[in-house]
Amino acid sequence: MALSETSTEAGSRRIARPVPLRESVYSAILEMIVSRSLQPGQHLVESELALMLGVSRQPVREALQWLKNDGWVDLRPGLGAFVHTPTVEEADQLLAVRSLLETESARLAATRATEEGVARLRELCDRGRDALAAEDVTTLVELNAELHREVMKMSGNDVLVELAGQVDRRVRWYYTPVARHRGEQSWIEHAALIDAIAAGDAARAGEVMSAHTEHTRRSYLEHRDDADDAAPALRGRVH
Incomplete structure (x- = not known):
């Protein structure tokens, strides 16, 4: 069998990769923000979010950074993360x-x-x-x-x-x-x-x-x- 044919067959059977944990954490926190389970201005404590979501603090920290980049979270030096309050x-x-x-x-x-x-x-x-x-x-x-x-x-x-x-x-x-x-x-x-x-x-x-x-x-x-x-x-x- 030609290599190109083998590659085509393999591609059609490729197993979907699971969503990275940080993306799942991002989605979970974002949904809590959008639904107002987490209110604008609320302090977001990494350890509490990690416990709530059943994950370590690292993916929470990464997710908060992404949420900050997308305008959903404010990171304040020395104070931590807070749900963004829209003007x-x-x-x-x-x-x-x-x-x-x-x-x-x-x-x-x-x-x-x-x-x-x-x-x-x-x-x-x-x-x-x-x-x-x-x-x-x-x-x-x-x-x-x-x-x-x-x-x-x-x-x-x-x-x-x-x-x-x-x-x-x-x-x-x-x-x-x-x-x-x-x-x-x-x-x-x-x-x-x-x-x-x-x-x-x-x-x-x-x-x-x-x-x-x-x-x-x-x-x-x-x-x-x-x-x-x-x-x-x-x-x-x-x-």
Whole structure:
């Protein structure tokens, strides 16, 4: 048998390598940050994270460095690692970009919608209302993200999908603290968006999505302002 044939056969049978431990640790810590299990500003102690994740401190240290490089963690000399606290400007800029991407995706989705796609969106919307009634914030945030991803995929624009994927985690991060506050209104807006997509009304779909993402942006900024106003009082009680 020729060497080239042998190489081809071997390549087709190549065993997938396991994900390096530091990558698994990175993903685990990042998910805790995005879900707000680890809050902005929270001190990240290597030994505690290592114990929680069942690993040594080395992969935790490496993961924290990666998270710092990606803007999720701040490393302060002499103090250690802390979950990054986004500035108002950071959040405002990202949510503004998200609005542009999703408004265009909704407009395109309305021109390419299928019965199956619309049915999937309605299913997610129904499940979102159920999660809201159950006050299940974790599921609510996941379903919100999934519904937006489905609209994005329905647009048929691979570049939009890729760009949206790059901001997806940060959008979830910002949305989690306002999910309950946005409440039923958010899902009323989702239903109106789905109706516009189902009707093939691109202008209306874009208009609804633009207003929807703007409401979320304002809710986040208002929530941030409320938290900032409450902080001095809380600090006073601690001292």
